[in-house]
Structures are given as structure tokens and as C-alpha cells.
Amino acid sequence: MVALETVIEEQVVYARPASLRDVPTHYCPGCTHGIAHRLVAEVLDELGVRERTIGVSPVGCAVFAYKYFNIDGCEAAHGRAPAMATGLKRVSPDAVVFTYQGDGDLAAIGTAEIMHVAARGENITTIFVNNAIYGMTGGQMAPTTLPGQRTKSSPTGRDVELAGFPMRMAELVGSLPGAAYVTRRSLHNVKEINKAKKAIRAAFKVQLAGMGFAMVELLSSCPTNWGLSAPEALQWIEDVMVPYYPLGDTKVADGVDALMKER
Amino acid sequence: MAAELLKGNVALAEAAIRAGVEAYFGYPITPQTELLEHMAQRMPELGRAFIQAESELASINMVYGAACAGARAMTSSSSPGISLMQEGFSYIAGSEVPAVVVDVMRGGPGLGNIQPSQSDYFQVTRSAGHGDYHPIVLAPASVQEAIDLVMLAFDLADKYRHLVFVVADGLLGQMMEPAELPPMRPLHTERPDWALTGAQGRAPRIITSLELDAPALEEVNNRLQAKLRAIEEHEQRYAEQMIEDARLVIVGYGTAGRIAQTAVKQARHEGMKVGLFRPISLWPFPERRLSRLADRVDAFLVVEMNAGQMLDDVRLAAGGQVPVDFYGRTGGMVPVPEEIYQAIATLYAKLPDRLS
Ligand SMILES: Cc1ncc(C[n+]2csc(CCOP(=O)(O)OP(=O)(O)O)c2C)c(N)n1
């Protein structure tokens, strides 16, 4: 029998990372933007870089990311986060600089900026949330919208004859010699989320090691604009998105695998 | 330091370096390319940041980023590139970070040509992008003044946390004349207390131009407008010549103002009471002085290398008290003193007879 006075040691198994603020977010229920935020925050905590990190928010549903991360932050024009991050990093080489961007932001209006930040091998990290749609403006077609996918601006489904094919950004960016580490992960189940975190961790370590540009593409849900329930949306990622957007690394420069292995 | 023979674009670049610019981002475009090329050589030599960006859109957003970090940052371009940068100008102004932009203007619209022009007056003085604001705009008329105004531009940008333009035209950018560069100023060693540096031992800082709440955004605008009123109060700059007894005052800035000077001298030689008023700050426009002049002169003649843009500001300052006439050339045509003299003589002959 345990005496009442016996102190039972508590173990913290789950807490809010110091890199996230204790505030409600505006994300819809079931949206995986929140998971992506949490993973980035955990990594910043674990790497001990919260106090020297500067985050660049996109235009898109994550426009207020600067209100959620407990770090210095700024808000870029639509698609220009990589250019802004470049300016920040070049005058603050000791800072850890990252952009957080959606697929309209990164793969449509900001295509030039993301390709060239990678081409220059800019020593920053990009978290790319691919939800196959324009979330913030209410569900229009994105460059990543899948063939046949219905959106507000492809009401009968994306017709590749008219609108062309979705862009695989991890492959495009990964093909550039300047990029050090480019990978695609998914947030649709626990196993994949754990893998996504490892990738995010590696991407920041690449920056800390001064190895150049790193990008993690995250397949993400938008239940609201897909017209699905939260669990259905996760299933849709697995069934529809993953086959078109294969998970895995598209660029691992020399020396990066060593970083990925170490704890 | 002694005067040396300097090309306008090189002087603009070297002045920025002496002023302590930490980061330059740009994209080649005639007639300002020598500025970028000078930076490409000098900035890395000095251990400062230089990037030839993928576009002017990227350049200005790199400037925006470096400015958010509290560094002195600049870009330069010419008219079509300035058009492309409008988005970034607006964000910079909206989030109140300092930045300097040099515009070596050329003929437009569209791709236009690469000849000297003052066709960007509207696009830089009116708002430079969307939203309710004006950047500070300075217009030199000589290589020496270009140097001096670049130095001033960085100080004004820091002082007001605002966007400052130095606008030249292709002629000033390309010409060589003796000028004296100031000694190298030391780089700022500390970042300002609003800059993004990483939240070490302090609360996080945020720099944004976004405010969804209308009353709150109106507050932001009220603050911005109050700052602009203070700039209007303190930063109106101009030069004037032979103005004391002038019945006709020529108003021209930059190269046009400089060419007009020769015409004014010739008119004086012919016995006409003509003076020259040369705005140095295009925004804030030196309207206080000009409206006082309107009380006692008989007419203004605005001379520009465009179809009449500053003309609007002169008319506003004159307030309908006296006629405001215009002489301009467009498309990269640079007026010669003789044609301005003709415009002066024609207008002068029409001035009302005075009893005195
Ligand atoms: C220059 C410009 N064009 C258009 C918009 C409107 N806009 C805001 S968010 C957005 C789409 C964002 O979609 P995405 O990047 O996929 O992010 P998500 O909202 O899905 O996370 C658009 C087009 C804007 N703010 N600025």
C-alpha cells in the first residue's frame, strides 16, 4: 500500500514548446497548419535556437504565424518570403532564418523567389505547406491542385488541358545545384508526422552547419476548402496526394546525411 | 578630400558606401547599371552584402528584409524596374522600416528607351505603391549634389523610419564631373531597438504591415500621416537663383532645373526679370516657399523632362493666384537652353505691364 505522503514523481510527457505562444490560433479544426507550427517550434526548442531565430510569415492562411511563434517575426508580401529572408540573413548571418509558405505563395506568385533562393544556396530554411488549394482566399485552384480536383476556380475539376498539371516543387527545387537538403513529408498520420519532424530538424541543422538552402515540403490538409471532415481529409492526403507527390528526399547534398543521422 | 572626376552612377554608389550602406540588392537596367557594377566590386571588398537579384521585385523585398534586421539597405533601378518594385515600397512604408532607393529615370511609358527622362515623378512622389502615403523624394542636379543627397537620404530614412528616394535621370547618371566624396562613415555597430535580431532575453518583436481590424489600421494610418506632416514641416528643400526681383520664376528640378539655369541667365542678360526655383525635395514639395513667391511674381514656368507632372504641385502651390505655364520634352529628349529661353521670352512678353 502506498502511503499518502509518498511523492509521486510527475513526468512531463507533453507541453507547449517555448517557441510557441500560449494563444489560440485562427486555423480551422482539423487543419494541419497547427501541426506544422508545433513541429517547427519543437525543433527550435530542441536545437536551442529560439532566441536567435527570425521567422518570415507568408500571405496565406499562415499569415499570422508571427503571432503564434514566440520568436522575432515579420510578414512578407505574397510569395516574397524567400527574398525577405535573404535580406535578413545576409545582414544577420548568426540568426536562424526561416520562411513558412503555402503552395499559392511558394509555387505560383513566388516561384521565382523560391527557385533563386535555392539556386543561390541561401543559408535559410523553408517550410512549405502544400495543401493543394488556396486556403485563405476561400478554396481556389493552386498550382498544386490535383488533376480533376474541384475547387472554387475549377468547379468541374482541374482540367489539365486548360490549367496544366500540378507542380512538384520538392523535385523542382531539389534539382537545383544550390539546394543542400530538399524533402517531402506528410502530416496525415503519426508515423508520417514523426518523419516530418525529423526532416524539419535536419533542415534547420543544415542551416546551423552553414550548408545552404533547405526546404521541407509538407503535404497538409484543408478540410474546410476540400469539403471533407478532418479524418476524411487526412485519408485524402494518403489516397490522392501521396501518389502524385511521392514522399522522400529529392536532394541530400554531401554531408547532410551525417547531420540527419546524429541526434 | 579633393574633388575628383566622377560618373554620376558611380558617385551615387560610392556615396551610399560612405554613408554606411550594409546591403545592396539590385538588378541590371540602363541607365543605372554602373551603380550596380560599382556595388558588385566594392561591397564584397568591404565585407558587406551584395546580391544581383533575380528581379526588381526580389531586390526590393531583399531590401525590406535587411531593413527589418535594422541594417542600412538600398537598391537602385530605372523606371521600368521602379514600376516592378511598387509592391515592396508599399510594404516598407506600411511597416515603417528605413530604406533608400535610387531611381535613374528613363523615357517611358512601357519599355520606352534608355534616354534621360523625369517620367517617374508621379510614381515616386504620389505614393510609390498602394496605400495612403508618400515616400521622401530627393532630386539632385549635379554629381556633387547626388553625393550629398544620398548621404542625407540614409539619415532621413533612419530618422523617420521611412522610404527615401534619390531620383536622377539618365543624364546625371551617365555624366562625369568633378565632385568630392565625404570620408567613409563607420558602420552602425548597434541595431535599432525595433529591429529583428532574435528575441534574446527580451519579448519577440514583430514587423508587419498587416492589421485586419479597421479601427486599429486607421490608428496606424493616423500615426503614419502624423509622421508625414512632420516631414512636410521640416524637410522641404529647394534652391533659388535671381529670385528677389523676379517677375517670372522658372520651376525645374534635377537636370531640367540645371539646363533652365542657363536659359534664365540668358534672359537676365536680355533684361528680363526672371528667376529660378529648383525643388530639391520633390516630396515633401517645397510648397511653402513657392506659395509665398506666388504672392509677388507674375507667373511661373514649369520645365520638366516629361509631359507635365510636377506641374500639378506647382499649380497647387500657386493656388490660382498667378498663371502657371509649362514647357516639357518627353521620350528621352533633353531640352537645350535655347528652347527654354524661347519659352521664357514668349511668356515674358505676355506678362501684364506693371506701373512700377
Ligand atoms: C499580391 C497579392 N495577390 C493576391 C493576394 C490574395 N491572397 C491572399 S492569400 C492567397 C492564397 C494563399 O494560398 P496558399 O499560399 O496556398 O496558402 P494557404 O492559404 O492555402 O495556406 C491569395 C491569392 C494577396 N494578398 N496579394
Ligand code: SF4
Ligand atoms: S482554410 Fe484550410 S488551410 Fe486555411 S486554416 Fe482552414 S483548413 Fe487550414
